[in-house]
Amino acid sequence: MNNYLTDFWQATPIVSLAIFALLTLIVDAAGKDKPVLSYWMSLIGIVVAAGFSVASLGASTPLFNTMLAQGGYSSYCNLIFLGSAFLCIVLSRNYLERLQYHRGEFYVLIILATVGMMLMAAALDLMIIFLGIELMSICLYVLAGFIRKKEKANESSLKYFLLGAFATGFLLYGIALIYGTAGTTNLALIGKSFPQLSHNSLFMIGAGMLIVAFSFKVAAVPFHMWAPDVYEGSPTTISAFMSTGAKAAAFAVFVSVFIRTFDIGGTKLSDVLAIIAAVSMIVGNVTAIAQNNLKRMLAYSSIAHAGYMLSGIAAGNIEGETGILFYLSAYVFMNIGAFGIISWMEQQDDKKLTFDDYAGLSSQHPAVAALMAIFMFSLAGIPPFAGFFGKYYVFLAAVKAGMTWLAIIGVLTSLISVYYYLRLVVLMYFRDGQASIEEKVSAPAMAAISCAALFLIVLGLYPSLVVDIAKGFFKI
């Protein structure tokens, strides 16, 4: 018992953020109508947790009887989640005030979801993964329907919840099958006996169930159907959070189970993942072309990006792991940036969400248009922005693992994606539009979005900044 208590204080990033979440909740409940206080408290909590994560980037220690890992890989992932949450919160304030839904519990839910994500990345045991996923998901179900007088928001929340519950069933079933065959839920022990277990079809079915559940969370085809509807109906900043933080968390689990634990290279699991990756890239990119609503376009684009990153998982090598960690760092910022600008453009009753509303934006708001263009170029994978190196590294991983065909599909479908990303740029810069937005961008939001863009440029010019750190985590 004593031992656990000391462990408790060692898991500082998770514990500190959880404490902040509870404090914020109490403060919000006690003081009426002071959402700004929650806003600041949650930001401080995130900064504190990020500070603890940076401090523990170097080494990783197992805690709670090897249930959790503190430091190293998990700290790196924490920074991605915390970055996503931070930007999302900064962007939300203005957005919610405009929609007159500014409530303190919004921020509490976001940081509780973040605690769930951090648990997922830190997990060394299947049970903790389950715990983390549920903590994250339940908060997100609520957040998706946060604007509760809006019909679409209710629809989105319910859909997400029902399908999410459906997926959770498979996750639990998979865990049960793995426990049944391996005799343990501890990842390290399962990993040790993986060479024998991989011939056991019951175990493989269990692993397949995990793939299904995780693929649902990253929105990979064919478990992606919820994503466009949910992203469209949710508050835009929450769509940003779901498509970045939540997706990154699911990928963190993917990496820790399928790369760091299982040696899936050459097994059927690798084939399955490769096929899911290929189909996601094709369906995501092709369908995105037909979209007119920007949030739906980004939803399909995020499905395609899940496909790119899954190529790295399917490869199952060090390049794959490093590539995904790099990709996530870039993806989180470019996607939040894009959603952030959409959230600023958006008006009451879902107005100003289509491509055509952005025509001629560059002449009215040159800075905003330039930032949006940076995000679009980066999403399309055009150097010198970070998105290029993300794709480069995961495709390189696929080639090294002998799956050149997957990399070819990746490159061809990225080519398709250039169409819909640049369509927006063309509209902003080369078409005249009607005068639309009088609103000024709020200074913190603008600063947050600019930081994201700057980060993309720095990472694009200096990829080894992150790659060198990420490389160090391989199987430690």
Next chain:
Amino acid sequence: MVAYTPLIIVLFPLLGFLFLGLIGSRIKNEKLIGLIGSGTVGLSFLVALGLFFQMTGLHPEERKHVVELFTWISAFTGTASSFSVSVAYQIDQLSILMTLIVTGVGFLIHVYSIGYMHGDPGFWRFFTYMNLFIFAMLNLVLADNFLLMFLGWEGVGLCSYLLIGFWYEKKFTGDAAKKAFIVNRVGDFGFLLGMFLIFVNFQSLNFDAVFGRAAVLNPNSTMVWITLLLFIGATGKSAQIPLYVWLPDAMAGPTPVSALIHAATMVTAGVYMVARCSILFALAPATLEVVAIIGALTAIFAASIGLVQNDIKKVLAYSTISQLGYMFLAMGVAAFTAGIFHLMTHAFFKALLFLGSGAVIHGMHDEQDIQKMGGLKKYLPTTYRTFVIGAIAIAGIPPFAGFFSKDEILWKTFSGEYGSVLLWVVGALGAGLTAFYMFRLVSLTFEGDERFDHHHVHPHEAPKTMTVPLQVLAFLSIVGGFVGIPASLFGGNTIEHWLEPVFAPANDKLRLTSHSVEWTEYLLMFISVGIAVAAIYAARTVYLKRAELAERWKNKYASLYKVLLNKYFVDEVYDKTIVNPTVKISEGFLWKGVDVSVIDGAVNGSAKLVALAAQGIRRIQTGVMQQYATVFVGGIVLIMIWLILK
């Protein structure tokens, strides 16, 4: 040595570029812009100078050091074929010399530009590009690997393009800029291919790694290919046959640009690159021979065109091409030090001559035709004096800078194991032509009758910001050669000793032995000075004392004159054989045939297909959740079947 000094040197011009580029258009004060633009380069020069003096205090082996900033591109894993390139700067005897030339001469030209560009609406834009150029050029010379060098190489090419086309309202400046860019692309392609071959053969692009591995090799055909490709790159950037055609047109840019980029620094990048890769060229004697022949041919070819040109800047442009030819001749006969030495002295006197011509153009209200000048020494005394010093220096009259460097090249050409008497004859003849056209230029511009229209043109001396740089450069053109006084003239040849460690591997490989002083050296020296003096005398006679002679010769050798005046019709030949057919094929076949029907057809066709598919898939997305769950289950079933059955 302060570890990060090279970074500081590179950083200043970059900051200047960023500052002026971002807010330069809002600064209305020209003085402030000029101060920032030239100040950043001046600071770089001071830091480089400090570094240089520190290096002189060190033991020769300790002078070289590399500062790695960060790993730029790394393709993982420690396998032999892994690709990793850093942004890293290398300071050694050669790169510090180049840095001093680039920042020192660059600084003077920046200061000069404050006066020359005064009143131009694009004043801030000019200094932005110039600072960017210095930044790129420093990357080129300080890089410790081929890729970063190539980045600098392309960067200076871009700046050259931007600055040639600086006055973009005129069509011919745009055309000249495009010509420079496109011709350079041809050379760059060679450089790139050479770089690929280097990576394939040495598994690295890092200078130390490549040259270290090369040092233990024997001459072989791969090396010939690599060096030939690199040399093609050099002919593009350094305007050698056959890719020299862009340089004369590049004179459309402002004159300080011609001085900085198209005379003193950028065009010498090819020479620097060959010198940097001297060990690779030492492994390919066949390439060395090619380099020497191309260099000698270019030297005399361009000099002969320079004899009859009437545009003051065109004469200097052909002179630059010709002098670059001498540098390549030096490289080709394995006299690497002599080539770099000439690069340095040439930077001084050619920058001086160009800036002088700029002062003339400035004073003559944008007149560039020397037939419409004459007698200007009365109006522009400082410009005249400094210009004559430059002319004497380039003509190779002792003890001016050009004499020592040119004489060293000619001597090595004559006596070296890789030289030959024939190449020496060509070189000496070219030197005579150089002296002749230079003094033709001096005579027609500054002396003799005043042939300009006195009612409209009132020649005047340039302001101080322009004349002071001229005076400094004139001083350097006089004393700059003293660092390379050969042993035969009782000098220490400091520059040779300084650069010795850089070229030692190549010299070892080529088994070059140092010569003792021979009487032939004095004889050759005497002959080349004699030729120069005779040529100067001839030029002054023809263009000052007996002006009718020039006219008479023109008529007597009319066809030859026409050929020279039209630059051997090379541009026309290129147009007929390369440019026009390319345009025709591009338009008729590639554009209307391949592009429109095949590629556009395929693209539009597949785009239609994708759009169709998109509409199809979109229909699956019904919004009905039961159907979503069905698809979900379908996916699970397929996965299970795959996992169990396959």
